[in-house]
Amino acid sequence: MLRRLANVALRAVQPQAMMQSIQLPSHRGRIFVVGAGKATFGMAVALHKRLGKKIVGGYVNVPVVYKKKIGKIIVQKATHPFPNAATVTATKKIHTLAQSLRKDDLLICLWSGGGSSLFTLPRPGLTLHNQVNLSRQLMQAGANIFELNTVRKHLSQVKGGQLAAATPAKVLSFIISDVIGDRLDVIASGPTVADRSTRSQAKAILKKYHLLTKQLSLIIDQSDTPKRLDHKRISTQLIGSNRLALEQIVKTTKKIHVKILTTAMHGEARVVAKQLVTTASRIKRRPTLLLAGGETTVTVRGTGYGGGNQELALAALQYLQPGMSLLTLATDGVDGFTPIPVAGAIVRYGQWTKGLAPYLANNDSYTALRKLKAVFTTGPTGTNVGDIVMIMVK
Numbered sequence: 001m002l003r004r005l006a007n008v009a010l011r012a013v014q015p016q017a018m019m020q021s022i023q024l025p026s027h028r029g030r031i032f033v034v035g036a037g038k039a040t041f042g043m044a045v046a047l048h049k050r051l052g053k054k055i056v057g058g059y060v061n062v063p064v065v066y067k068k069k070i071g072k073i074i075v076q077k078a079t080h081p082f083p084n085a086a087t088v089t090a091t092k093k094i095h096t097l098a099q100s101l102r103k104d105d106l107l108i109c110l111w112s113g114g115g116s117s118l119f120t121l122p123r124p125g126l127t128l129h130n131q132v133n134l135s136r137q138l139m140q141a142g143a144n145i146f147e148l149n150t151v152r153k154h155l156s157q158v159k160g161g162q163l164a165a166a167t168p169a170k171v172l173s174f175i176i177s178d179v180i181g182d183r184l185d186v187i188a189s190g191p192t193v194a195d196r197s198t199r200s201q202a203k204a205i206l207k208k209y210h211l212l213t214k215q216l217s218l219i220i221d222q223s224d225t226p227k228r229l230d231h232k233r234i235s236t237q238l239i240g241s242n243r244l245a246l247e248q249i250v251k252t253t254k255k256i257h258v259k260i261l262t263t264a265m266h267g268e269a270r271v272v273a274k275q276l277v278t279t280a281s282r283i284k285r286r287p288t289l290l291l292a293g294g295e296t297t298v299t300v301r302g303t304g305y306g307g308g309n310q311e312l313a314l315a316a317l318q319y320l321q322p323g324m325s326l327l328t329l330a331t332d333g334v335d336g337f338t339p340i341p342v343a344g345a346i347v348r349y350g351q352w353t354k355g356l357a358p359y360l361a362n363n364d365s366y367t368a369l370r371k372l373k374a375v376f377t378t379g380p381t382g383t384n385v386g387d388i389v390m391i392m393v394k
Contacts, residue, residue, distance in 0.1 A: 010329075038384040180266055199224060242294065
């Protein structure tokens with residue numbers, strides 16, 4: 001049942017479905033389309049169905065190139081979770097296009113989860129190699145997405161509203177959120193949204209994780225991200241989020257009681273696991289399905305394979321009680337770092353043994369879950385609205 005409901009959630013947040021609700025203004029001038037993210041290919045396909053030949057050009061950066069062109073929109077291969085040289089080249093094309101437009105042009109932007117890596121143009125003085133190493137160190141130290149993207153914005157030429165500031169065209173952005181609280185300036189690091197973070201905050205985060213250097217401080221101080229943008233010229237529509245996926249599960253599940261615990265799940269994965277199972281143990285009405293959405297972090301101290309969803313599932317096994325089963329799902333189909341793409345796991349009471357503890361200590365949840373035949377795979381889903389946890393209590 002949990003596997004079926006995971007598929008229900010994924011269908012609800014496919015970009016083609018979410019793009020049906022968008023509001024498009026009437027525009028007589030030229031229309032260009034750009035964007036980046038794991039759901040952006042599907043968004044571009046859906047937009048092209050609506051506008052067709054009215055789109056005169058554009059580029060989208062995506063992790064999987066299903067076709068090279070969508071009408072006149074060129075599809076560019078970029079990489080996640082870390083950008084490569086091709087990603088930078090692809091981003092430069094978008095940046096250059098935006099700068100070249102006229103005031104009577106309309107630039108439609110399609111942003112979704114994963115866009116921070118897929119849309120990368122480092123500031124002068126920062127090499128791509130150093131930026132990738134910095135992002136990796138922040139992730140391994142357990143930095144959350146707000147911290148990570150604050151740093152990214154202040155080391156970039158295009159993030160944090162800088163793309164919108166670089167073009168004279170009218171800008172309309174459609175956004176699918178993978179971020180807790182749906183903060184628009186954090187999703188894909190907000191290339192067309194006024195930035196709420198500051199240079200001081202970026203440096204404080206780097207200092208917190210013992211990563212601040214004189215060179216990084218100088219690069220951050222080169223220029224600031226725009227704190228205000230012209231709302232008459234620049235507008236944004238949020239079209240999808242984690243809550244949409246959870247609410248579809250509620251609508252679909254009629255024979256048992258369903259409760260959404262939170263759409264702001266966050267914190268260390270193994271700590272969140274204990275909190276969620278503790279909450280489940282207090283449920284008196286049975287059967288009940290509990291839902292939680294958000295994103296956890298993992299402070300890497302070992303050398304194993306895994307991700308937040310897998311570590312949460314493995315840690316939860318210690319606490320599950322009779323009648324309980326749990327599913328974790330990265331809605332993009334990729335959880336952490338593993339030999340093959342893994343979306344999460346499905347575990348149940350009775351699978352925990354003391355022999356699994358060393359795997360947890362080594363951040364090797366992937367290997368442990370494979371031994372249990374509990375790994376959950378979906379392949380690339382073409383979307384990304386963060387993570388989902390389901391706990392069935394019978």
